[in-house]
Amino acid sequence: MSNSEHFANIMVQCFIDAVKAGVDLVPVVADSTSTSKIKPFVAEFPDRLVNVGIAEQVMVGTAAGLALSGKVAATCNAAPFLVSRSNEQVKVDVCYNNTNVKLFGLNSGASYGPLASTHHAIDDISTMRGFGNIQIFAPSCPIECKQIIEHAIREMGPVYIRMDGKALPELHDTDYRFVPGEPSLLRKGSKVAICALGSVVHEAVAAADSLIEAGLDVAVINVSSIRPLNRELLGNMLSGMPHVVTVEEHNINGGLGSIVAEVVAEQGLKSQLTRLGVADGNYAAAGDRSYTRKNLSIDSAGIALVCQNLMG
Structure with a gap:
């Protein structure tokens, strides 16, 4: 491949x-x-x-x-x-x-x-x-x-x-094995966890790499399995994170942002959640991919800026 x-x-x-x-x-x-x-x-x-x-x-x-x-x-x-x-x-x-x-x-x-x-x-x-x-x-x-x-x-x-x-x-090594229900940790960190799915995982990884290079502590979690989903495992990966950011090229309602909100609430996690995607009641702007993602702050620069602001 x-x-x-x-x-x-x-x-x-x-x-x-x-x-x-x-x-x-x-x-x-x-x-x-x-x-x-x-x-x-x-x-x-x-x-x-x-x-x-x-x-x-x-x-x-x-x-x-x-x-x-x-x-x-x-x-x-x-x-x-x-x-x-x-x-x-x-x-x-x-x-x-x-x-x-x-x-x-x-x-x-x-x-x-x-x-x-x-x-x-x-x-x-x-x-x-x-x-x-x-x-x-x-x-x-x-x-x-x-x-x-x-x-x-x-x-x-x-x-x-x-x-x-x-x-x-590619984002994974050749020894990667997909397990239904399991999110995968692509970058380790303890201050902010970026959860993403699909193609915007690449944006999340690029944002995290720029932040890590600047000395900031950021994790990236790829949630490719929506159903089934091992919610306990995802909760364990988010446990202790002061901030969680979800990134999706989807409405923030009903997609990954909602799933992570459910996990945070149901497991009593003490994380502040920020959902990035198409805002409630809106559509994605017409334009090429880079324009659309910049407009939604789901490109690498937008994600990095959100994380930086959350960490002060």
Whole structure:
């Protein structure tokens, strides 16, 4: 695997490997063949792709039907349309009926920056958390993405994977092993803990490295497993921290900020919590990724400044 890789390419290769290993996997797309980068899979298995056209509800319903016939179904399309247009089908056909469907939310967050709120997925985690029995993951780097997808294909039942829309470099060593439910500590520190998920983990690590270089004590925790989540372990990692900062390219309600707030409150931790993301009642600004993240203070400079201010 190269140093930087697009998550959709990793997804497609995992599909190819799974079918070659004997898994009866069928990808279902909603005219999203370019978004999903599915062409190499079709070249290997031309009769396995189902394309329902621009009809997300049909895509999810078809995937549920395929799963009920014994196949591993995987929907592959843009996260904002998967979550918004097929909400009822995800809720009823996939989650309520516990069908073996893997939902890949591609180009999540503000990946489609200039296309604005119609194309931003800043509520997908909160929506999926509202459904009772679906696993939810948000990989941060290629090696983690590959291992999460491999886990999802093996696992019976509904899974949602939040996928970023650009190539990302590695954050973990080659000996890293993804464990469902476990957050991973990327930087050690005792004054401020930065909790992040998905592609903004890279921003958090860059911010922490600049602060550590300046002599400040900052930890970074990657929370890639939203459900399941070992809340006791996360609480132990946050215990004794005067300040906790959550970073997400998502609304601060219902996503990582809410999860960490629940952990802090339920475990009686004495940490001051600061949530960075799309503010309550707002949308992400239209613009390229750097502008959007700067506007939300979730770029490395914004995160570093928040941490500096918290530490005085």
